[in-house]
Structure formats: structure tokens, C-alpha cells
Amino acid sequence: MLSKETLKKIFPDWEEGLYDAILKEAELKEAKAGTTLLKMGQNIKSAMLVVEGTIKLYQEGEDGGEYFMYHLNPGEACAVTLVCNYHHEQSQVLAKAVTDIQYLAIPIEFMEKWLNEFKSWHYFVIKTYRSRYEELLKTINETAFKNMDERLEFYIKRHINQFGPSVNLTHQEIANDLNTSREVVSRLLKKMENNGWIIMNRNSFDWIKK
Amino acid sequence: MLSKETLKKIFPDWEEGLYDAILKEAELKEAKAGTTLLKMGQNIKSAMLVVEGTIKLYQEGEDGGEYFMYHLNPGEACAVTLVCNYHHEQSQVLAKAVTDIQYLAIPIEFMEKWLNEFKSWHYFVIKTYRSRYEELLKTINETAFKNMDERLEFYIKRHINQFGPSVNLTHQEIANDLNTSREVVSRLLKKMENNGWIIMNRNSFDWIKK
DNA sequence: CTTATTTGGTGATATTTATCACACTCAAAA
DNA sequence: TTTTGAGTGTGATAAATATCACCAAATAAG
Numbered sequence A, B: 001m002l003s004k005e006t007l008k009k010i011f012p013d014w015e016e017g018l019y020d021a022i023l024k025e026a027e028l029k030e031a032k033a034g035t036t037l038l039k040m041g042q043n044i045k046s047a048m049l050v051v052e053g054t055i056k057l058y059q060e061g062e063d064g065g066e067y068f069m070y071h072l073n074p075g076e077a078c079a080v081t082l083v084c085n086y087h088h089e090q091s092q093v094l095a096k097a098v099t100d101i102q103y104l105a106i107p108i109e110f111m112e113k114w115l116n117e118f119k120s121w122h123y124f125v126i127k128t129y130r131s132r133y134e135e136l137l138k139t140i141n142e143t144a145f146k147n148m149d150e151r152l153e154f155y156i157k158r159h160i161n162q163f164g165p166s167v168n169l170t171h172q173e174i175a176n177d178l179n180t181s182r183e184v185v186s187r188l189l190k191k192m193e194n195n196g197w198i199i200m201n202r203n204s205f206d207w208i209k210k
Numbered sequence C: 001c002t003t004a005t006t007t008g009g010t011g012a013t014a015t016t017t018a019t020c021a022c023a024c025t026c027a028a029a030a
Numbered sequence D: 001t002t003t004t005g006a007g008t009g010t011g012a013t014a015a016a017t018a019t020c021a022c023c024a025a026a027t028a029a030g
Helices: A004-010 A015-024 A109-117 A119-144 A148-163 A173-179 A182-194 B005-012 B015-026 B109-117 B118-147 B146-164 B172-178 B184-192
Strands: A027-031 A037-038 A046-052 A055-060 A065-072 A094-097 A100-106 A197-199 A203-209 B027-032 B036-038 B046-052 B055-060 B068-070 B094-097 B101-107 B200-201 B204-207
Touching: A004 A015, A004 B046, A015 B027, A027 A046, A027 A094, A055 A173, A055 B118, A065 A119, A065 A148, A065 B118, A100 A109, A109 A119, A109 B118, A119 B055, A119 B068, A119 B109, A119 B118, A148 A173, A148 A182, A148 A203, A148 B200, A173 A182, A182 A197, B005 B015, B015 B101, B068 B118, B068 B146, B068 B172, B101 B109, B109 B118, B109 B204, B146 B172, B146 B184, B146 B204, B184 B200
Parallel strands: none
Antiparallel strands: A027 A100, A037 A094, A046 A100, A055 A065, A055 A094, A197 A203, B027 B101, B036 B094, B046 B101, B055 B068, B055 B094, B200 B204
8 A cells, every 4th residue: 555655745735534544445556558447337436546657538439439538647536436426326438547557446435425524535526526627628629629630739739748749659549539530640640740840750759849 | 685495496405504605695696698697718706606597608719619518507507617716717618698597696705615614515516517527528429429410419409408399599509509500500400301300490490309 | 581460651532511602581670 | 562681591612531442661470
């Protein structure tokens, strides 16, 4: 398990008792890069707080397509899992580990209890929902108003914001995240290369614009 | 001002003290159908709780386009205005009254205070964020995965869910909400009419499918 | 080294959506 | 009644995106 000190660094501003409760009730889990942590429709049995690594949150289409919404980083939590009062509540998102990760899994029976018990937990839940809501607004804005070239640019910028200017994604992976096809991504990236926005290598490219 | 009884009917499950606080601090405002209640980028100075009528929430594009996200009904609140700790926080949504409405405006300086003071307020905020987050997920799903014909159908269904099977919207209004053009909406509605899904009248149509 | 697989490039074509142009109809106003 | 304007219908065309087909380069596997 984590030390209380580490916990405090990752999740600051909590009450002492909340750290103790976490240490007592939460399970520290690990997952390899690429693992699916939560599928759409799956019953939620525990809340998920990120300790180490990055998670990507998706919306899943009926046809099986995926649409990337936002990243979750250490100190953040998966909003949908935070307020589940009943065991039969189903996930409306798809969550995947993009790096090897560590996360705290807290059985959902504590959610209601801790809301009553710890003011700092209550604030944490609200802060989480608020920030995720804002991420969704940005995603909607991109999706509803922008063409694929701009959406690709936005996507790349979010990626380099997370992992630095070198992008190690295949065109196919990007296409999946944007719910488009590889050919479209290839052509748009080629255009960006011609514009001098990126330098392409095999299996990766570097963002140099601005 | 509203009576406490009316308030309790519209916003059930609150603490007695919260009703009193609302009666003391909130201002009951009215607005005509069509009024813009909140623009994107505008400073938020009060929280907005719907008492009567329906509000439509939009995301606004840089080019001035609008994209409909969800409805707000009596007993619901505008999530973005609920957690504003500072006076310079700007709205990321556009809110318009679609009918004549009444709403409670609560100066944002009470938000932080009431979070501490009233457990039921805390729950209300979380419940609000949670339900709005879910609405956004649905909107993203429609926008990212569906073609215009399906999005139009979804849009109409949400509308009739609010106002009944007779839809009194011009093609232009629908086009604005879906960020497309009138011609596209006209053609798709014509197709629905041919399929026997709707009956068209001038300035309105009726949904009969299913 | 040779072969197989993954990844990327690109033309051709189809589909979807946007845009432009203009005609028609109804209803309200003059 | 005539006029005006808002709302709608629809063809033509353009632009964006999706899909198909196939090839080439790089890498991994044998």
C-alpha cells in the first residue's frame, strides 16, 4: 500500500481522517498500458483514483467505435465511478490505461458514507465533476464545430501536452480515437508535414508548430 | 417571492434551513421566451435554479454557431453556475429561455457558504453535475457517431419528450440547434415524411413514428 | 537472409454535408 | 386585393469525409 505521505502529495488538501480511510479501505491496483479498465455498460463496483500513469476516457458507439474525450492523470478520479449508490449502476464511459498505471479502487459502498463523513471528500467529488464537465464541453465544441483537420490538431495538442512533443501513435490509433479512418489521418498529417507543422518519422512524429 | 410550500414541491428533499436561506437570499426572476440568460464568456454572478418553464443549454462556436446540448426543467439547475468561487469565472455555456420562465438567482457568494452549511445543498450540487455530465455524454455520442439523419431524429425525440408530439419549430431553428443548414433539415424532414415518421404542416409537424 | 507483418502513401470513387440559387406557398399587413 | 415576408422545396454544385484497392517501406519473425 501507499504511504500516507505519498498519498498526501498526490491528493492534497484532504482531511487526515480521509487519508486514513483510504489507507484502510482502498485497494492499490496496477494495470499495464493498453488495459481496458472500464467498459461501457459494465457494472461499477469501485471508484477509481489515479495514482500513477495516464488513463484515457472514451465514449463508445453502438457500432463499437470509440471516441476519445479526455485524459485522467495522477490526483484525478473517474467521475462516473464516484457517485454510484447502487451496485447495478452501469458505466457510460470506456476507460483505458495508456501507460502502466497504479490506481486506488474504493468499493462504492464507501462513497455515500464518505460524502457524509468527510467534507474534503465532498469537495473532491464536486471538483472532479466540474473539471470533467468542462472537458466534455471542450470535446463537444471540437466535435460539433470543427472539421477533421482542426480536430486532429486539437487532439495532437492534448497528446503532446500529456507526453511531450514527440507523438508515438500510429495513424490507425489516432483514427480510432477520432472515430475516422486511417487514410484521412494519413492525408491530414501529410498536409501538416508539408505546412512545416510536424516532422514525420516512422511510427512517430514531432510537433514543431508554434 | 415563492412560498416555502411551492419551493418544497419543486426542490424536494432539502433541509428546512436551506429553504429558509433560499427564501432569504435568492431573487425570483422572470424571463420571456427567447431571452438569452447566459452568454459564453460572460462573468457569472449568480447561480440559476429553474422554477418554471424550460431552458435550453448550448455550446457556442468561435464563428458564432450554436450547438444544442440539453434542456433544463423546473427543479434543475445550471451546473456551471453552481460552483463559482470567484466573481471572474466565465460561463462556458449559452443558456436561452425557450418558454417564459421563472428562476431563482442566488448570488455566488452563497455557494461556498451553503456547501459548508447544508448537506442537502451539497447533494444537490453533485446530483446536478452528475446528471448534466450524463447529458453531455449523450450529446457527444450523437455528435461523434451519428449522421445528420439520426441526430435530427434524436433531436426531435428530445423535443417531443419536453413539449409533446407536435413540434413547433422552423427548419431554420432546428438547423441552428444542430449546427447545420436549413436545406439539410428540410430534406431530411421530407424523407421522414415519406417514410411516414412525421406529418408535416406549415410551421410545425407531428411525430407519429413508433 | 528471407519472409511475413505492420505501418504508411495515394489514387479512385462514393457518400454525406454544405452552399448557392431560385421558385413556390401561405399568412399577415398594407 | 395586392403586397410583402417568412417559411419551405429542390436542383446544381462544391467540399469534406469515408471507403476501397493496392503498393511500398520498414520492421519483426523465422
